[in-house]
Amino acid sequence: NFMLTQPHSVSESPGKTVTISCTRSSGSIASNYVQWYQQRPGSSPTTVIYGDNQRPSGVPDRFSGSIDSSSNSASLTISGLKTEDEADYYCQSYDSSNVVFGGGTKLTVL
Amino acid sequence: QVQLQESGPGLVKPSQTLSLTCTVSGGSISSGGYYWSWIRQHPGKGLEWIGYIYYSGSTYYNPSLKSRVTISVDTSKNQFSLKLSSVTAADTAVYYCARDRRFGEISNWFDPWGQGTLVTVSS
Numbered sequence: 001n002f003m004l005t006q007p008h009s010v011s012e013s014p015g016k017t018v019t020i021s022c023t024r025s026s027g028s029i030a031s032n033y034v035q036w037y038q039q040r041p042g043s044s045p046t047t048v049i050y051g052d053n054q055r056p057s058g059v060p061d062r063f064s065g066s067i068d069s070s071s072n073s074a075s076l077t078i079s080g081l082k083t084e085d086e087a088d089y090y091c092q093s094y095d096s097s098n099v100v101f102g103g104g105t106k107l108t109v110l
Numbered sequence: 111q112v113q114l115q116e117s118g119p120g121l122v123k124p125s126q127t128l129s130l131t132c133t134v135s136g137g138s139i140s141s142g143g144y145y146w147s148w149i150r151q152h153p154g155k156g157l158e159w160i161g162y163i164y165y166s167g168s169t170y171y172n173p174s175l176k177s178r179v180t181i182s183v184d185t186s187k188n189q190f191s192l193k194l195s196s197v198t199a200a201d202t203a204v205y206y207c208a209r210d211r212r213f214g215e216i217s218n219w220f221d222p223w224g225q226g227t228l229v230t231v232s233s
Binding site: 001031033035045051090098099102 | 147158159162211217221222223224225
């Protein structure tokens with residue numbers, strides 16, 4: 001099976017743009033869709049991106065997802081950062097019936 | 111809209127079996143089209159998928175937990191359940207249930223999630 005590697009933490013100022021990466025260790029990132037979940041402290045995860053780049057209804061268009069086959073990675077980009085975006089973000093994918101989560105990235109908006 | 115709620119003991123003794131139930135409201139498990147999953151999160155750590163079940167009873171488990179996990183479904187109560195045997199302190203975690211949506215065989219995503227329940231393994 002494969003692993004998804006995320007940076008442990010990122011930080012950026014309000015109003016700026018931040019990108020969180022998720023690198024697949026083996027197999028092609030394009031083979032299976034990638035999802036992104038936001039988890040605020042004390043809360044359950046919620047989906048911000050599914051299917052590589054689709055936003056569920058209610059998720060602002062400040063959130064966008066993409067994949068890059070050359071680096072075998074997926075990215076979550078949040079523009080116009082708000083303090084409410086401060087949370088843990090997890091990528092997730094799937095292969096041969098197995099579900100894989102990235103280790104999570106703590107986003108600090110300061 | 112669909113909502114999920116976990117229930118079960120918050121404290122389990124080492125070597126015993128952890129048992130949790132997820133009650134689904136706002137939608138029927140037996141209508142098909144979705145799988146139903148258990149996911150856990152160790153304190154201060156990341157997410158770990160445990161396994162999933164379809165309304166027919168078909169299951170698939172995380173290979174790392176497979177020998178200790180049983181997931182079952184009760185469509186008459188619109189519930190699915192998790193049993194994890196021979197628990198140790200390493201099984202202390204928040205346990206979430208979630209609806210598991212599929213892109214055919216290509217991928218899946220979890221939405222919505224239950225609020226989670228903390229299970230502590232201690233004597």
